[in-house]
Amino acid sequence: MKEGRISLRTLIDHFVIDSFGGGGRTCIPTRAYPKLLLAGGNHTYVFNNGSEIVKIRKLEAWEMAKDRIN
Known part of the structure; x- marks a missing residue:
């Protein structure tokens, strides 16, 4: 932590959400299965x-x- 600051990087790939804090020193992995995701009505909240x-x-x-398959 620098001057009371932290960094947080969150990667969202379909139903998997990985959050990395403090330059990767902390990791919070989770899965989410929201119904609205499939309907296109999804939001991200902090x-x-x-x-x-x-x-x-x-x-x-x-x-x-998008992924490419050769």
Whole structure:
């Protein structure tokens, strides 16, 4: 942690969600099976369950390319 900052990288691939914190020192893997995902009504939320205030200074998202089978 630098100056009270942490990094979090989350990779979402269909039903698998992997979150890596602190440059990969912590990993939180999970699976999700939302019904809305199949209908195209999905959203991503960021929330804090801690007792301290957290400010998100930068949030970036990219769409993964489709896989290619040769």
